Amino acid sequence: MALTKQEWLALEDKAYQMRRLLLDTCHWAGSGHIGGGNSVMDMLVILYHRYLNIKVEDPAWADRDRFILSKGHAGIAYAPVLVDKGFNDPEQLKTFNLTNSKMGIHLDSNKVVGVDASTGSLGHGLSIALGTGLAARVQGKNYKTYCIMGDGELDEGSNWEAAMAMAHFKVTNVISFVDRNHNMIDGNTEEIMALEPLADKWTAFGFEVKVIDGNNISQLADAIDFALANTGDKPVMIIADTVKGEGIDFIEGDYRWHYGAMAEENYEKSKESLARHYEARKARAEKEGK
């Protein structure tokens, strides 16, 4: 089912709220992965508000869809989404990164309710997702597993072990994403360790690849719908082309904001930028939505 204009606008509203909450969390914590958090936010929002079959009142429900945030350093984007859904006490966001907090940079699946895997060491998530996907097959269950990887983490060889195995075992109940924000800690991905031609690589590994604008909620919906309708035996990889720091103009596309401090002046500037960004996003949905 294609996204209606009203659904699109509602998701834009949620994405704006979550970017604001991410910003607040950065502000409370003093700093955070604001670049990669904002690039991936639209994927988190659409998964948690349109696709994931989960129960807030029963987080360990055996038949729930699974979500693995392989780029675990985006915990500062993930935690606000989980809190907003009702999995965790909102006050916990104010303790983010503080001593003895349940929430640190990389979310712990044994401490933060709703997290399916403790990630942070890169190149682990796709294997774990493959494991939950095969578990569903063994158990005869219908749940899906969604996995979001960063682009920089694709340098890790373990991802390609998982990629081979996912295609080999024809694991189509796992839907994977690359948050292709083009930047890693030390610079642009193509300068540090070239990934291109990235789509061809996944195709060669046996995936059905969709390349989309990963900060366009309508395109994300179409790509996920495509993956869910997949009746072939190739797993789907959605390469979501995104902007690092999406929504905060003075951060956007700047690798130096992989991890940044959010002092008072930048905080105010960021709030204003996010408000403008939301207006532009709404206008796009109004114009392009059906």
Added chain:
Amino acid sequence: MAGGLTYTAVDSTALSTAEVYGKTLVELGEQHPEIVALTADLGKSTKIGTFGERFPERFFNVGIAEQNMVGMAAGMAKAGLVPFLSSFSQFASWRVADQLHTDICYQNVNAKIIATHGGTSFGQAGSTHHAIVDFALVRSLPNITLICPADGYETANAVRVAYETPGPFYIRINRGFDRVVYENEDYGFALGKAVEMRPGTDITVIACGSCVFQAISAADFLKNADGLSVRVLNIHTLKPIDKEAIQKAITDTRRIIVAEDHSVIGGLGAAVAEVIAEYGKGCAFKRLGVQDSFAPIGLHEDIMSILGIDSNGIAEAVRAAMKMDFELDDDWDDEV
């Protein structure tokens, strides 16, 4: 004993230790549909392939990709399955150190690693395939239980207790046949409890894995040849370690030798040394094993002889320890 499965002496001498493991896992798999098995192109060598022949839909050979295997197992365990993973010990530990640390131990998932070809048991393959520092890694990881069984009977017990006990396990067994040290499985195997293989009052030899048989042989020889009363403790569970049995050995015999097919750094000898040091009562002490080097190439029994962890080497070490001159009174209060 789960399932009433028992092996006869014929099984334990006619089957390699790994074959006993493979059979035990199939037995468990018959009873428990949530058990799955994974390997990285070593289904035949590790004998986990036996499970795959019986339950092909619950068996996953991931190719030569151990990191992915461990991550997959973590995902499967998170989803409620009980994965057993097998590879050679070196590749089931250091090759996957980060996955073991983060995916298995940090998440504290219910995954069971059965690591074969432990120590120098794949002797002719050389140091790439010797696992002489795996205990050091696994012992330092939180949440995981570490077992090194002495023979096939003990392996069957260890595999069963691993299934019955929630949480990560690393069970290290050898390539090929092990000398049998038990008459059957019913000798009272208990997780974390040392087995006294021989009583003794003059000195204690602590061993695990293939060194247990060697320690027993040394003790029997020294009893006849030297009239020595050598206690032999099989510490099959390296973690959590049986502190009480070690402390009792200190106070009862005041001389301890540890023999293991592993580096003297970070393994059983180191674990025993930690217990002794924290207990604060002195005793003569010697660690036998790989002395901070790589081991030579050769047959397992030859390498054990070169390393001094066979019965002759252990007997020599016992005799040397008996000659050590130190305070032998019963007054512990004057010692730190």
